[in-house]
Amino acid sequence: MLLKFSLYACALLVLVSALSVPVFLLHASMPFWQAAGISSIWGREWYPYEHLYGLLPAITGTLWSIFIALLIAIPCGICAAITASELLPRHLAEKARIGMEVLAGIPSIVYGLIGLWVLLPFLQAVFDMLTGHSLLAAGLMLSLMILPTIMLMSMDALQQVTREQREAGQSLGLDWSTQLTRVLMPQAWPGMRSGILLALGRALGETMAVMLVVGSLDRLPQPFYNILQPAQTLTSRIGREIGEAAFGSIHFSALMAAGLMLAMMGLTISLLGKR
């Protein structure tokens, strides 16, 4: 009785906190939506002192950076997981796992500084850019940061495919590649998908590392696929400006609106991913 009660109580607590965050964001951003209107979502200019709060450049920047990050991290993470858990001997696989766990535990500011000192000069030299600050840099940083999550969750998912399933496949005389694509992957996919969605959440919310390498400049990529120019993301916008925005001002409320957009993007993508 007591056990069930405490279980329900904990679940209720989780539910309340899950609901209160979006409600808070909605409430805190209300003054902004009333003053500037929904059209600021596709506004292109962000000059708080002129009361221009266009969110489009930051939204575009966020979408581009997570797209680049996932484009790199999903194939790399899943392939590395298959290699580690199916092909490598057990002791090597464990070492790979420990390495990934260490990577996952590194604070994001450290990644940011690595990006600043190593990645930016590299991009600058390779693409002949002014500084290397760009959407590409942000996407590459994020891919490095989410790779451990995707790889670890995929390894777990593969290792949870039961021995019966594997033996059934072998007894049918399937060769290894068929075994992989027809037995292992379909069985492990739900676990991998959770890993990808978790990683996506981290990529969407990552502030510090992105802020240091993205350039924080409110411009839409010109043309839209130009990922080599400095840009802005929603998180870097909030990170750079939240300190100065007076609590209760329209500017503060606009930053809360940026947070709300971020939360809604996360929700939309994970709903699409669940299909």
Next chain:
Amino acid sequence: MPNERYFSVVFTIFFLAWTQAYAGESLHAAGSTTVMPIVSDAATAYHKAHPDITITVSGGGSGVGIASMIQATAQIGMASRNTTPEEQAKLDGKVDNIVIARDAVAVVVSKAVYLGGVTHLSLAQIADIYRGKTNNWKQLGGPNSKILAIDKEASRGTRHVFAEAVLGNAHARAPGASLIAGSNNEEQAIVARSNQAIGMLSNAWLNDRVRGIAVDVDGRGIRPTIAHIRDGSYPISRGLHVLLPKNASPAARDFVDFLLSAKGQAIVKKIGYLPVR
């Protein structure tokens, strides 16, 4: 065994309670990263003389320092610019604004640009760079490379002072900027690493790879030096402020007095700003 564990827990609790009880007063100063070196050095010196008072210092920019006064989230605010009329309206009568040093906002360029021949520019030439009308150093007598113009976050004091002197308005748009930096540290690092950058930095942050250029006034290049801040000839200078609430604790008040004392002003001078006393 369990006894030992209980003992260590009880000991830890007592230890924490004890350190809390004897920790004395702790003050927090926040804001401008230009003022920060003075206040953090002074905080160290002050803590040596008054071990019961600890002062933590954090950055964020002048806007953050002023906001921290409005929202009462710090005991001491730091700002490298004057308050705007809106901010003043919220602070009026509640906070004292004290100038502890004077400083020049240097127009800085990368070493390669300086050695390439750009050692002085007029305010109009600098404005053209930030407005996007000039985009190669060659047009200004320098090396043939694109200009990397670094702007700062809108809330930063250095940005206010620079934009007001160069572009005519503290919040003026800078369409020629290719990057936005935050703290002095971040800006200094970007300029030092580049071969083609121009930016704005407090006078105390110059070094071999981050060179301050002279600003032409009436055909004469004025370098951002202490002497030129003192005689007022350098066109982009400003006071460095600390903000102290009128209801501040005696310790906070005493610390600000320390900043204005001979010892405090010696720290100002050592860091490279102009003392006010």
